[in-house]
Every structure is written in C-alpha cells, then in structure tokens.
Amino acid sequence: MAAPLLTAEQITRRDSATGRVLIDRVSMSIAAGERIGLVGSSGAGKTVLMRSMVLLDPVQEGRILWQGQPVVGSEVPGFRSRAMYLPQLVPVTDGTVEEFLRSPFEWKIHRDRRYDAERIAAWIDACGLNVDLPRGPMMQASGGERQLFALLRALQLDPIVVLFDEATASMDAELTRRVEAMISDWQAADPQRSIVWTSHSSEQIDRMTDRQIQLQAGQVVGERHGSVAGEAGNV
Numbered sequence: 001m002a003a004p005l006l007t008a009e010q011i012t013r014r015d016s017a018t019g020r021v022l023i024d025r026v027s028m029s030i031a032a033g034e035r036i037g038l039v040g041s042s043g044a045g046k047t048v049l050m051r052s053m054v055l056l057d058p059v060q061e062g063r064i065l066w067q068g069q070p071v072v073g074s075e076v077p078g079f080r081s082r083a084m085y086l087p088q089l090v091p092v093t094d095g096t097v098e099e100f101l102r103s104p105f106e107w108k109i110h111r112d113r114r115y116d117a118e119r120i121a122a123w124i125d126a127c128g129l130n131v132d133l134p135r136g137p138m139m140q141a142s143g144g145e146r147q148l149f150a151l152l153r154a155l156q157l158d159p160i161v162v163l164f165d166e167a168t169a170s171m172d173a174e175l176t177r178r179v180e181a182m183i184s185d186w187q188a189a190d191p192q193r194s195i196v197w198t199s200h201s202s203e204q205i206d207r208m209t210d211r212q213i214q215l216q217a218g219q220v221v222g223e224r225h226g227s228v229a230g231e232a233g234n235v
C-alpha cells in the first residue's frame with residue numbers, strides 16, 4: 001500500500017517562551033484524495049497543528065513525513081510547494097491583485113512555471129465576480145475577495161495537499177458555496193489531491209470533508225467518518 005502523503009508522527013509543539021504545550025503527541029495521516037476536517041473549539045490547536053504539519057511552526061518532538069520520508073533541510077521548499085497552508089487572515093499587500101497572484105512565480109521553486117491569467121479569470125468568473133478584479137489594488141479588495149485571491153494564488157500552483165484554515169470565514173454565503181464548488185472541482189481533477197479543512201460551521205465541515213479529527217487542548221480526542229451536522233457543540 002502506498003504511504004500516506006503527509007504524516008504527523010507523535011508531534012508535540014511547545015510555546016518557546018512559556019513552555020506551554022500547544023500540540024500534544026498528535027499523530028495523523030493524510031492520504032491521496034482525502035478530505036479531512038479538523039474540528040474543535042477556539043484555541044483547541046487546529047491552526048497550530050496545520051502550521052506544524054507544513055513545517056511553518058517548529059515541533060519539539062515527533063516527525064513530519066512526506067510520502068513516508070522525513071522532510072530534511074534542502075527538501076523543505078519542494079515540500080512546501082506540495083503541501084500548502086492557507087491562513088485565515090490574508091495580509092494586505094501593496095500593488096495590484098495581479099501582482100499578488102503573480103508573486104509566487106518569482107520564487108526559485110516555481111521558476112519553471114508561468115502565471116496563467118486565463119485560468120485565474122475562469123476561477124474568478126466561476127465565483128461570480130468581475131474578471132477585471134486582478135487589475136485593481138489589493139488594498140481595496142474586500143475581506144472575502146482577499147481570501148479568494150489568497151486561495152487562487154495557492155491553487156494555481158497545483159499543490160497536492162492544501163490545509164485550509166477557515167478559508168471562507170470572510171465570505172458571504174453565495175461566494176462561500178461557489179468557492180466550495182471550485183475547490184471540489186480542483187480536487188477532483190487529480191486523485192492525488194487532498195484537503196484539510198477547519199471551519200466553525202458544522203454544515204461546511206459536512207459538505208467539504210469525509211473524515212473529522214476532533215482536537216481538544218492540543219490533543220486528538222476523537223475521530224469520525226461522515227456527517228457531523230446537527231450535533232451539539234462548537235465544531
């Protein structure tokens with residue numbers, strides 16, 4: 001059987017200033033084609049776990065594996081082009097939306113790739129927005145639009161695993177549903193592609209994921225397959 005794409009093996013992350021344990025001996029694997037929900041109340045550790053899984057946050061114990069192998073120094077940029085984390089808050093940048101979308105192609109790891117304005121326009125159109133938006137300044141984009149542009153900036157690079165952290169939190173219901181459909185289409189285009197999703201909406205977790213991992217105080221306290229909607233509590 002093929003190794004999972006991304007594996008956290010008994011990882012522990014502590015706050016370096018206080019020593020407080022933020023992630024406590026968590027193990028989880030993401031296999032090709034999976035749609036996983038990370039659920040738990042505010043402060044449970046969903047963001048820290050996602051960041052740790054793509055090596056944006058250091059872990060003090062345990063290992064992160066890509067296709068069964070530990071990711072070592074020189075492999076980190078390549079790893080990060082395959083496994084991407086999308087933060088909830090998108091920093092406001094100077095320049096146009098198109099400059100923001102083009103910026104990853106200046107990085108060494110993507111130097112063989114080219115920005116595809118038509119692909120971006122097709123996605124923006126599918127989301128019901130004006131295809132001329134990339135010409136405008138990023139500063140003037142709404143919170144929801146900014147989240148969408150950050151998402152498109154990642155998806156255009158065709159990563160294999162994407163960890164979405166409250167990816168539609170600033171979007172209205174209509175845009176949210178269109179973005180969900182767009183992500184599902186993107187994922188369906190390649191059976192390798194996997195997504196991990198956090199949301200405080202149990203309905204959205206239901207729509208976007210097939211397996212849910214429950215976190216509490218930095219620990220995995222449960223796992224479910226299928227529907228979570230209708231259950232009490234803040235997932």
Ligand SMILES: Nc1ncnc2c1ncn2[C@@H]1O[C@H](COP(=O)(O)OP(=O)(O)OP(=O)(O)O)[C@@H](O)[C@H]1O
Nearest residue numbers: 015016022040041042043044045046047048049200
């Ligand atoms: N860089 C950091 N240094 C120290 N503590 C942190 C850091 N990042 C997060 N924390 C703490 O770790 C805990 C888990 O935070 P995290 O952001 O992962 O929660 P969450 O489950 O994503 O919550 P929410 O649903 O509100 O986004 C919180 O108590 C938070 O204050």
